Amino acid sequence: MRNAFAQELTRLAARDDRVVLLMGDIGNRLFNEFRERFPSRFYNCGVAEANMMSVAAGLAMAGLRPVVYTITPFVTARCLEQIRVDVCYHRQPVVIVGVGAGLSYANLGPTHHSCDDIGFLRMLPHMQIVCAADAHETAAGLQAALQQNDPVYLRIGKKGEPLVHAERPELIIGQGIPLQAGEQITILATGNMLPIAQEAAGRLSASGLSTQLVSLHTVKPLDTALLRTCFEEKSLVVTMEEHSLIGGLGAAVAEWLADGPPQRARLLRIGTPDAFLHGAPSQTAARAAWGLDAESVVSRITDFHQQIGEETRSPSGGAPRGRTKNIEKK
């Protein structure tokens, strides 16, 4: 995804001379072409993310379109107050790009994990949050982000992720992209969990549970029209994200659900637990350890679907509709 980001940024910078790249001393050679073509719009801000973020706000105040890029924890949590005050309070069109979504850097240890960034930024007024699922969504998301007049956080993986989209999709911030139709279950997956979700949706449908799959790239603002349809039509809606169940997509959907009228469908949230991931595993092993691999996901959805079916059939009537249920697999 980071190569797609660099390529698309270079393409967009050629078309818009307001685009300026600020990076935090990472991405060796990633931006060589950008730097060569637009030397006056490339700044390595060093390992000083607080300053970098406020500098971006200052550039935006003067009419430029800054894009700030570094590893996810350092471009979010590290400079959260700068994002809050200088970017969001001033409502400046800064595009914040975090590389290494979720467990992308699992083997680098918890300092580089990013399962809390959506939660941090989702609370900030005016902030929009887009999680790219593959290289195509990264490019389309960047283009859409640079057309906004408000801040955008674009959360991308690292490199070599599988492609979900055959070609570049039309990405409208705040509108999910349906990828597979289905009748009983909807999986709403955001960002780099989408390939796993796609595999799971395929297996579920093959096993007789007709499953719709949607790339819900935008966590904020939520696509509430889509949510209403899914929760009215299906019996189960599943959110999937490589992010904590606290504060992420699942939490956002649960909040929406709690504040609205009762819905037909139940909600199952799949994400990471309230824990640091120790042991420096690979991303694949990390996902397996936390039940985020396709096999675990399929089995949890199947079990949960069966359980709510039994609840509905039970004499006591089971749980009321519209309740949320969290299942954390340790």
Next chain:
Amino acid sequence: MADAAEKIPPDLAALARRIRATVVEMSHHGGAPHLGSALSCVDILVAAYWSYLNVDPTNSQNPLRDRFILSKGHASSALYAVLAERGFFPPARLSDYCRAGSGLSEHMAPGCLPGIEAATGSLGHGLSLGVGLALAGKIQGRGYQVCVVLSDGECNEGSVWEAAMFAAAQSLDNLLVIIDFNRWQATGRSEEILAISPLREKWEAFGWNAVEVDGHDIPSLRKAMSARSFQVKQPRCLVARTIKGRGVSFMEDDNNWHYRIPTEEEVQLARGELGQP
């Protein structure tokens, strides 16, 4: 843009006294603290707005205007009073200061008044914003200057030093920092709380053209602000030696006035000392 020189009244010291009296009254009526911090930087603001800054109150959004950021946002009453005096908005608006629902909070909101370039209040942000504005001026080929006023206590924030290193790396000679060095912060001497000394040498070591100046001598401030080095492209820093609570004998260098709010009687005493009827 209007020539700043045309606007220079004959007696800036008298103007500064009038602004100080206004600031004391604003603190009293608004029930707002940080009076000592506001009085401390009045002469700096007067020197900036009546000679250095190329700004036009009738065209406050001109893209070519010089930018001023009061990073020590708790001293906003001084900036509000200076902008009113300079003609950015009617002085009557100052009576809204810290009045509930008026939109004029103690810490400036974005665009709350013409001439307010940035919201500040959380310390350590204004310099980086100013660096961004200065860098934008370079990228866009616009010749404006950016001036940022910091407090010495604010230099506790690491982000100030991140910004200082970045500005020097980018040779931002269109950037001027003025430090209101009154040697106090909220609860004690700034030299005792963190090792701030030697402050001028620190900025110099960070790659800046740094000089010390008497922060209450308006002619010296004006001269120092306008002095440009054309040999080395460096950002500039004026370490302005000031006195917290300056201009009112019973407030000067008394850190109680970081939080105290003057009574009606104290306002009258202060006005008398400041030569205001």
